[in-house]
Each structure stands twice: as structure tokens, then as C-alpha cells.
Amino acid sequence: MSKMHLVFGGRVKDPRTLDFADLSQIEVVGFFPDYASAEKAWRAAAQRTVDDAEMRFVVVHMHRLLEPDLEA
Template identity: 70%
Template sequence: MSKLHLVFGGRVADPQGMDFTNPADLHIVGIFPDYAQAEAAWRANAQRTVDDATMRYVVVHLHKLLQPDN
């Protein structure tokens, strides 16, 4: 199975948390076939919004959701 990774971001209520204030407005960057590509996409978007403390981008390991035992 591919080790897919999802990168997305959006505005959070607290810069220290993961509570996205408006899930309908999440910026879906994309799904990537490996962590290196996902990290590069995450880094580019996080750097672009570095001056906005309420914007957060994350990498989600989709393969861990699809096969939690692996």
C-alpha cells in the first residue's frame, strides 16, 4: 500500500491548538505519495503564512488511517 500523506491548512482558534475555526474554508494543498513531498508542500505553505499566527498547516499520514495496524 502507498504511504499517502495529506497536506492541508487553515485558521485555528488558538495558535497552540488544532481547532480549525472554519473547516469549510480549509486549504487542501494535496495528497502526496511520500513524506518527503508532503513535507516540502507543508513547508512551502507554512513559510508563506509564517507571519499569521492563526494559520496552521499540517501533514496527515493517510496510510495510518487506512491501515492503523501498520
């Protein structure tokens, strides 16, 4: 299985958390085959919204969610 990563983000209720204000407004940046390309996309999205403290983007390791036993 490839090590798929998802980058997404949106407006959060509190900048210290990942409690998104409106899930219908989540921006999906994309799916990426490796962490390096996911991190590059995450940095670009985060930089684009750097002046908005309530915008947050994250990288999710999809392969860990889909097959958690592989990490053991």
C-alpha cells in the first residue's frame, strides 16, 4: 500500500485546536503519495492564509488510518 497523505484545512473555532467551525467549508488541498509532497502543499496553503489566525491546515497520514497495524 502506498503511503497516502491528505492535506486539508479550514476555519477553526479556536486557533489552539483543530475544532473546525464549519465542516461544509473545509478546503481539500489534495492527496499526495509521500510526506514530502504533502508537506510542500501544506506549506503553500498555510502561507497563503498566514495572516488569518483562524485558518488551519493539516497533513493526515491516510495509510495509518487505513491500515493501522502496518505501523506496529
